[in-house]
Amino acid sequence: MPAATAEPVQLLSPDGVRQDASGDRARHAELVSGVGAEQLRERYRDMAMVRRFDAEATALQRQGELALWASGTGQEAAQIGAARALAAQDHVFPTYREHGIAWVRGVDPLQVLSLYRGASHGGWDPTASGFHPYTLVIGAQLPHATGYAMGVQRDGDVGTGDPARDTAVLACFGDGASSQGEVNEALNWAAVFQAPVVFFCQNNGWAISSPASRQFAAPLARRAEGFGVPGVQVDGNDVLAVEAVVREAADRARSGGGPTLVEALTFRVAAHTTSDDSSRYRPREEDELWATRDPLTRVEAHLRSTGGADDAFFDAVRAEGDELAARVRRGVREMSDPEPLSMFDHAYAGDHPLVAQERAWLETWIATEPEEAR
Amino acid sequence: MTTTATRPAPSPAGGADESTPTTLTLAKAITAALHDAMAADEKVLLMGEDIGRLGGVFRVTDGLQAAFGEDRVVDTPLAEASILGTAVGLALRGYRPVCEIQFDGFVYPAFSQIVSQLAKMPARLAGAGTVPVVVRIPYGGGIGAVEHHSESPEAYFAHTAGLRVIAPATPQDAYWMLRQALTQPDPVVVMEPKRRYWDKGDVTAGAASLAEAPSLHSARVARPVTAERAAAGGAATVVAYGPTVRVALDAAQAAAEEGVELEVVDLRSLSPLDTDTVVASARRTGRVVVVHEAPVFLGLGAEVAARVTEAAFHSLEAPVLRVGGFAVPYPAARIEEHYLPDAERLLDAVDRVLAR
Numbered sequence: 001m002p003a004a005t006a007e008p009v010q011l012l013s014p015d016g017v018r019q020d021a022s023g024d025r026a027r028h029a030e031l032v033s034g035v036g037a038e039q040l041r042e043r044y045r046d047m048a049m050v051r052r053f054d055a056e057a058t059a060l061q062r063q064g065e066l067a068l069w070a071s072g073t074g075q076e077a078a079q080i081g082a083a084r085a086l087a088a089q090d091h092v093f094p095t096y097r098e099h100g101i102a103w104v105r106g107v108d109p110l111q112v113l114s115l116y117r118g119a120s121h122g123g124w125d126p127t128a129s130g131f132h133p134y135t136l137v138i139g140a141q142l143p144h145a146t147g148y149a150m151g152v153q154r155d156g157d158v159g160t161g162d163p164a165r166d167t168a169v170l171a172c173f174g175d176g177a178s179s180q181g182e183v184n185e186a187l188n189w190a191a192v193f194q195a196p197v198v199f200f201c202q203n204n205g206w207a208i209s210s211p212a213s214r215q216f217a218a219p220l221a222r223r224a225e226g227f228g229v230p231g232v233q234v235d236g237n238d239v240l241a242v243e244a245v246v247r248e249a250a251d252r253a254r255s256g257g258g259p260t261l262v263e264a265l266t267f268r269v270a271a272h273t274t275s276d277d278s279s280r281y282r283p284r285e286e287d288e289l290w291a292t293r294d295p296l297t298r299v300e301a302h303l304r305s306t307g308g309a310d311d312a313f314f315d316a317v318r319a320e321g322d323e324l325a326a327r328v329r330r331g332v333r334e335m336s337d338p339e340p341l342s343m344f345d346h347a348y349a350g351d352h353p354l355v356a357q358e359r360a361w362l363e364t365w366i367a368t369e370p371e372e373a374r
Numbered sequence: 375m376t377t378t379a380t381r382p383a384p385s386p387a388g389g390a391d392e393s394t395p396t397t398l399t400l401a402k403a404i405t406a407a408l409h410d411a412m413a414a415d416e417k418v419l420l421m422g423e424d425i426g427r428l429g430g431v432f433r434v435t436d437g438l439q440a441a442f443g444e445d446r447v448v449d450t451p452l453a454e455a456s457i458l459g460t461a462v463g464l465a466l467r468g469y470r471p472v473c474e475i476q477f478d479g480f481v482y483p484a485f486s487q488i489v490s491q492l493a494k495m496p497a498r499l500a501g502a503g504t505v506p507v508v509v510r511i512p513y514g515g516g517i518g519a520v521e522h523h524s525e526s527p528e529a530y531f532a533h534t535a536g537l538r539v540i541a542p543a544t545p546q547d548a549y550w551m552l553r554q555a556l557t558q559p560d561p562v563v564v565m566e567p568k569r570r571y572w573d574k575g576d577v578t579a580g581a582a583s584l585a586e587a588p589s590l591h592s593a594r595v596a597r598p599v600t601a602e603r604a605a606a607g608g609a610a611t612v613v614a615y616g617p618t619v620r621v622a623l624d625a626a627q628a629a630a631e632e633g634v635e636l637e638v639v640d641l642r643s644l645s646p647l648d649t650d651t652v653v654a655s656a657r658r659t660g661r662v663v664v665v666h667e668a669p670v671f672l673g674l675g676a677e678v679a680a681r682v683t684e685a686a687f688h689s690l691e692a693p694v695l696r697v698g699g700f701a702v703p704y705p706a707a708r709i710e711e712h713y714l715p716d717a718e719r720l721l722d723a724v725d726r727v728l729a730r
Contacts, residue, residue, distance in 0.1 A: 143459020151467025
C-alpha cells in the first residue's frame, strides 16, 4: 500500500509547465495521458464556466435574488478534475459547495440556485445525474456514500471488469468535516467492507473562520494509513493532477480494491458564504499567495505556451460564460416561488392522515385569507 | 464480496404462507416477520451490532444470518451514526435496510442521521427517491439493567416530521406491523417493548394475515367496554402503548373487581396517531388516562390529552390525566419499580378521573 506521498502530486506547475514525468509522477502522468490539448481545453472551459456562474451567483445574492451563496471560486481544478475522472455510472455525494461537480454531472445550475434562493432544498434527480443532494450537515453525507457503495457491492457492480458497469462513489468533504465523527466512521466502515468509495477532501484551508490547523495536527492524508486505506495528497489547483489521482482511486474502487483517501490542497478564495467576512480572520498575505496558484491561470498559460489554444478560444469561452451568466440571471429572476401547499407533498411518500389534515387546513386558510394578506 | 447463498430456513412462525396460528414470544414474532420479509423481498437486509453470528443481544435475529448470508445480515462496526447513515445510502440504492439499535440509550449517536437525514431526505429529494429504512429499537425499563438500557425515547422520533413511529405490544401486532413497515415507502422507527419480548401470543403469519391486517397506523381497543356499561357510569378509557398495554390490562382486571370498567386503547402507532379511535372511546366513557414509561412532561400523553380535549371536550367528565415516568434521568435498577408506572399508580389516576 503506497504511503501518503511526501509531496503533493502535481503535473502542471503554477506557471503552466508540465512537470517532469519520472518516479511516482510517471504513474500519474500515464493516468491522464489521454488528456491532450483538446481535453485540456474542455477542462479549461468547465472551470471558466463554473467560475463565471459562481460570480453571477454572488452578484445575484448581493442583489437580493438569493438568500445565500457559498462560492466555490478557487476550487475549480479540484472539482472539475475529480468529476472528469468519473464514469457515467459513478455516483457523487456532495457538500453544498460542489458547483463544479454538479456542472460536469449535468445538474441544471438553476436548480442549484433554487436551493440558495430558498425555493427548494435541491430537488434534482440523483438517478439521472448520479449527483446526490447537497448536504448541509457537515460530513453527514459520507456514511450515505459508504452505504450507497455497499449497495453497489451487493448489486455486483464491482470488479466485473466491465467499464460500463463497475461503479465508484465519490464522497466529498472538506477540512472542517474531517473533524466530524461520522467522517472518520465512514472511512473506517468503507475500509472494513472494502466498499468502492473515493473519499475526496478539498482542503481549502478554512472552515468558516477556523484554519485547517484547528482541524488536524498531522496532514489529513496520513490518516489513511490508520484506516488501512491508501492516502494521497494532491495539488488541488492542478486539474490534471486531481484527475489523475481521482482516476487511480476510482479505478481501484471499481475493481474491488476498496476505498482511497484523497486530500486535494486548494483554497477558498471567497468567504465561507456571502454572509461571512473573511477579512476578519484571514491574513491578506494568504489570499495573495494563493492568487499566484490560480487553477485557471496555469491551464491557460500551458495552453498558450504549447499552442493548444489561442485568443479566439479564450474569447469564445468568455462569451459562452457571459451567455450562461445571462441565462442564470434571467432564470433566477423569473423563478417562481413554490406553491405553499407543496411543503406537504414529499414529507411522506405514503398516506399520512395528519399531514393530509393540516394540508387541507392551510388550503382553506389561504383561500379565505383577506385579499390584501395574500 | 462473500455470499453465503443458502436456502432460507423455515420461518420461525412456521412458513411464509402458513395461516394456522403459532404460539410465539414477541421477540420470535419479530424474528418471523424479518425472516418472511427477507424471503419475500431480496432487497431487505439487516444491519446492526452483534446481529449475525450472535443473533443479537436479545436473539431477535437468531438464525437469520445462517439463512440469508452475511451480505443480508450485516454485523456492522460499532458505530450507530453510521449504521443509520449507511442505511440511508443503501436505501438510495434501492435496498430496504432494517437497522437494529442494540438498546434505546444507544440511539443518540445516530440521532442526527435519523432526524436530519433519514427523516428529511424525501423532502430534499422532492419525489426523486425514497428512503424506506426501518429502525428497530428495543426500549423501556423493567429489566433490571444498567444505565442507558431502559429508556423511552419515542417522543423525540414522534416529534420529527418525516418519520413513522410504531410500538407493537403483542406478538401478532409485532408480526404484521413489521411486515407492513417493510412494504411501504417511508422511514419507520419501531419501538419494541423489550420487557415484553418474552410474552407469548398466537401469531398468524404469512401473506394471508397481512391481507387481513388493519392499516399500519390504527389503534386497537385491547379491552372494550360496552356502550351500555359506559353510559351507566363508572367507566374510563386508558390509553397505552408498548410495555404499558400489559399494565393497563392488569389494572382493568383489578378495577373490574371493584366495579369499575376500563376500556384499554392500545395506540400501536405513535406517529401518526389514530386520534379517531381514542376520541371515540373518550366520547363513550367521558374519562381518559394515558400511561407510558417515558417522562410525563412533553411525552406522548400530552399530545393525546390535547387532541382528546380538542375533539371531545363536551364529552369529558374530568381532565385527561397522564401517568408515566418522572422528570429525572432513568434511575438505577434497584429503584426502577418506583419510577415505572404500574397498575397501582394507573388505578390511582383512574380514581381521580372518576372522582372516587
